[in-house]
Amino acid sequence: MKNNSFGMPIIPDNEEERLAKLRSLNLLDTYEENGTFKHIAAIASRMFNVPIALVNLVDRDFVVTKAQAGMDGITKVERGISLCSLSILRSEVTVFENAREEPCLLANPMVTGEFGLQFYAAAPLTTKDGFNIGAVCIVDKASRKFPESDQKMLESLAAVVMEEIEK
Template sequence: MDNTFGIPIIPDNEDERLAKLRSLHILDTYEENGTFKHIAAIASRMFNVPIALVNFVDKDYVVTKARVGVEGSTEVSRAISLCSLAVLRSDVTVFENAREEPCLLANPMVIGDFGLQFYAAAPLTTSDGYNIGAVCIVDKVPREFSGSDQKMLQTLAAAVMDDIEKA
């Protein structure tokens, strides 16, 4: 897998993380699960962004299970998806102006036609501590994202995990 970020994107616990993701059988479901779809819609409206996603990071691809504001494939190469960075952290990943981030200067989502400029993602963390994906919000203009905003996004991610782990 090519890596456009110039930094490692595979967590130290990758094998265990993937085993946990697969044990939840999320990737085997259809896109647009009811709860996930509602969380994406809430995120888009709450933060006034055109794009919101509920994504899961598999071995080679990031799989979208719910989305607002973007069409197309439900799989994106892990080598270019910013969610690959979001699963590396326990807190919210924020790029207020992606074009000023050294690790994103070769990323086709930023420099290509898509034109991503703002990205924030709260990791989807299982009760036993594995980051399996993220609730992401995207804009094509730079914007600020406060600590309070980050806490709200984390709450939406927690709601997704509650739905997953209640089953």
């Protein structure tokens, strides 16, 4: 990975094992999902009233979008600028209610650049054996509150995605 805009380590301690697990699921080389994942992204966008919702997988150098609502044409982003790189470091939901006030995001081009991201929340996609392979993310260009009840709903959507992946 060339760039890291976060000013902090973004590679988990179990990176090689995590990547091996991700690759074993044979998800990276398939086209954008038009079935369940696409529905989950659409549901998330409507449920949380955000313009963008994504089902993303975090590979070695890129974050790969498997399904989206509101980001047509984007299929991968450099890992060093995708906020999903941060979401796989934690087992709980990652929330930035106002990204412009987060020190780790002050150099991030998604926040400071033309895109103008201000709100981000992501629930990690965690395999049964504990590897965070990606996230279900919601994004807005306006800051907003994201209460614990909403975080639980986002976790539930991520659980549905994982059930689909692991069945």
